[in-house]
Amino acid sequence: MTTKPVDDIVRKIRDCRRLAITSHLRPDGDSLCSGLALVEAFELMGKTADYVITDPIPVPFNVFPECRRIRIGQIASTGYNAVVLLECADVSRSGQTGLDGYYKINIDHHYSNSHYADINWVDAEAPAVAELVLDLCEAAGITLTPRIANHLYCAIVSDTGSFQFSNTTARAFAACHKLVSAGAQPIETSEALFHNNRPEKVILLGRVLSTLRLNPAGTIAQIGMFRKDLIELNLREVDTEDITTLARSIMGVRVVLFFKEMEPDVFRVSIRSKGSAHAAAIAEHFGGGGHAHAAGFTVYGPFARVSVEVMVSVEALLAAQTGSSGSR
Numbered sequence: 001m002t003t004k005p006v007d008d009i010v011r012k013i014r015d016c017r018r019l020a021i022t023s024h025l026r027p028d029g030d031s032l033c034s035g036l037a038l039v040e041a042f043e044l045m046g047k048t049a050d051y052v053i054t055d056p057i058p059v060p061f062n063v064f065p066e067c068r069r070i071r072i073g074q075i076a077s078t079g080y081n082a083v084v085l086l087e088c089a090d091v092s093r094s095g096q097t098g099l100d101g102y103y104k105i106n107i108d109h110h111y112s113n114s115h116y117a118d119i120n121w122v123d124a125e126a127p128a129v130a131e132l133v134l135d136l137c138e139a140a141g142i143t144l145t146p147r148i149a150n151h152l153y154c155a156i157v158s159d160t161g162s163f164q165f166s167n168t169t170a171r172a173f174a175a176c177h178k179l180v181s182a183g184a185q186p187i188e189t190s191e192a193l194f195h196n197n198r199p200e201k202v203i204l205l206g207r208v209l210s211t212l213r214l215n216p217a218g219t220i221a222q223i224g225m226f227r228k229d230l231i232e233l234n235l236r237e238v239d240t241e242d243i244t245t246l247a248r249s250i251m252g253v254r255v256v257l258f259f260k261e262m263e264p265d266v267f268r269v270s271i272r273s274k275g276s277a278h279a280a281a282i283a284e285h286f287g288g289g290g291h292a293h294a295a296g297f298t299v300y301g302p303f304a305r306v307s308v309e310v311m312v313s314v315e316a317l318l319a320a321q322t323g324s325s326g327s328r
């Protein structure tokens with residue numbers, strides 16, 4: 001008889017005493033908040049749980065008081081009955097190196113997952129891994145606390161870009177309905193996620209946007225961020241997704257090229273595209289790679305020259321992709 005993976009997981013968890021949870025490198029809101037919810041859910045089941053990740057916690061989550069429960073480092077190679085991996089296509093995505101001997105539980109919502117674990121629960125239709133954690137809580141008969149509900153709600157808001165990305169599905173809203181009913185705080189969550197910028201960040205945003213240039217057809221937007229501004233504003237690590245979003249919001253723009261100066265005359269260019277404009281194909285032309293709508297590559301040379309050269313090449317690539325002159 002085949003059982004659902006979620007039921008297999010609940011049965012396994014019930015047999016465990018000590019659990020470790022981890023998630024992917026370069027953590028995001030979905031993985032971080034889902035892990036926090038899972039720690040608390042396991043504790044409600046009477047288990048001891050540690051949430052350990054490899055990379056530091058990024059802004060804005062690094063100031064969330066709940067994130068103090070997350071340990072940065074490596075999971076000890078003995079001492080746990082099982083390890084849960086959230087959103088890891090394979091073990092290496094976690095950056096954890098001591099998991100070989102452990103019973104592994106793999107929970108993910110991305111297609112590209114190698115089903116490496118003892119129990120694999122991969123549901124690419126799920127809007128966020130948080131929705132799967134919510135299912136797990138329900139399958140385990142856990143009554144959601146407002147804190148668990150809020151963690152999971154925060155994860156879904158974060159992963160859907162505040163209900164703007166393509167994973168904003170009926171399932172996402174159904175989950176959020178349950179979570180808000182259980183005490184999640186939508187207004188506080190939006191404040192914490194999106195209205196929590198340092199003033200220096202907003203000044204940086206102004207400086208980056210002041211570099212905006214468009215091709216004549218208005219289909220490609222280009223912006224640049226320079227080390228001297230980061231140093232001057234004392235911004236060590238900065239989330240630039242919202243800056244990209246503003247450039248992407250321009251009417252008619254199909255591709256955003258964001259030049260980030262890594263060291264003198266070295267620029268990491270991140271590409272965001274819309275519709276049929278293929279970011280990875282553009283990146284591959286310059287020796288980089290990525291996904292259909294998010295990709296990147298590196299260029300070498302002074303900004304004044306490389307920015308013009310890249311713009312010209314991308315215009316040609318875009319025209320070839322769409323079979324037109326890159327018009328709207």
Ligand SMILES: [Mn+2]
Pocket residue numbers: 030031087109127128129159
């Ligand atoms: Mn996710």
